[in-house]
Amino acid sequence: MATTSETNRDMDTKLIHEKYDLTIDGVDIVIAATRREATTDLAPIVFLHGFGSTKEDYIDIVHHPSFSGRPFLAYDAPGCGETVCNDLSKMSIPFLMETAKAVLQLAGIQRFHLCGHSMGGLTALMLAHQDPSRVVSFIDIEGNIAPEDCFLSRQVITYHSDDPEVFFEAFVQRVRSSKEFSSSLYSASLRHKVRVGAVRGIFESMVDLSDNADIMTKFLSLPFPRMFMYGEQNASLSYLGHLEANGVELAEIPHSGHWPMYANPLEMWCRIAVFLDRQKQ
Template structure:
């Protein structure tokens, strides 16, 4: 069975670097990769960077590798990508685990901040200001300084153009209400994981019919803030499918 791990906006596959420390995952083929425009992937200016196009690239990779029996896992923007991907590849997907993935407008923080600017302003000055804000805003991310340091590092490997265009699309999808309806109606096994700091968020209440797991002492980056609990809980979720 395959476990693709899809990272969030401005992040990289290193969001999930601790998974390799847990021997229980040896029963799975774990696949972590950088989305176009982020991490070590190519950053072409002629790619749209919409959520839909990120989905298409993931779909092509799955088809090229001939992957079947997939447990999709997506964090933040990767949750939105994973949700649309689950709809596209249908019978290949056994389950979908959403790690505080974008579902409603309130889920947009850095993405909404980005699109306050024109593309030109964002590329020339606002992206650097956003990185500086991240490095000094503990409340935005979680209870550990590690979350801040890592996100700053990942943002530094992100193309400003890719970040901006992905943000535009992500905000549009989140504000539409479609992602929330799709997730609730998704006709496969599904689960929502959230950090303890976000236990009172509106989306947690809106997901009353969906199985949920809270990770203690963590925020949006629960797999960084508390990897021991996160990966053991995720393993238990995957194991019952």
């Protein structure tokens, strides 16, 4: 016979896998999502993954007792993972933001904590800037907030190729040879997690927003608690002091680079848990 703690544990780790049918700007999408229902009155966390990653970056949340009872939603962005999209040529950060809004509506989520990594961090920033009243707090894991953050996406310009397959294959090889923690692990799954047809539009959009949309001002103007998380290999980012001086909590993850969820997930989850616990909702 199961004990009460065992029963609660089973409830806490139960995942719901769903498909959401939606249309954005004439593009038909079938979103692959994973969520956990609420067993408390805590606000859910909405996770937005980075380029070349998937919702599975965040599913281990169910194994960390600090998040017991906390509902969450993670899904594969169009062009990534198990999500199906019938026109990848329209991919961009604004498109991904509109997708996020549609997913939130279908999932019935009104108020939420946001957590986004890299591409997902930039998408989350644009979403939060457009409708800050719905966001309880924002955890930005190396999401773009300045031109210097385009170390991956700017390669679409610096290593330009008219052939998407040629560019992507060379991109994978460059990432594989990077000295950042977890770069080889990340590169090994890129071909399986992202569609080649989505790469150019997403990268060009990330560069354009980072260079021209004053996203630092947008980030600093958000009226709720914010944390910026980064790997210790990126502690030289020029704007970290500026963030801290403007009330943004910094979370440096040791033994990590751009992908703390791969290099040091335990520390990543611990810092997220402490930050959320202070929000009391």
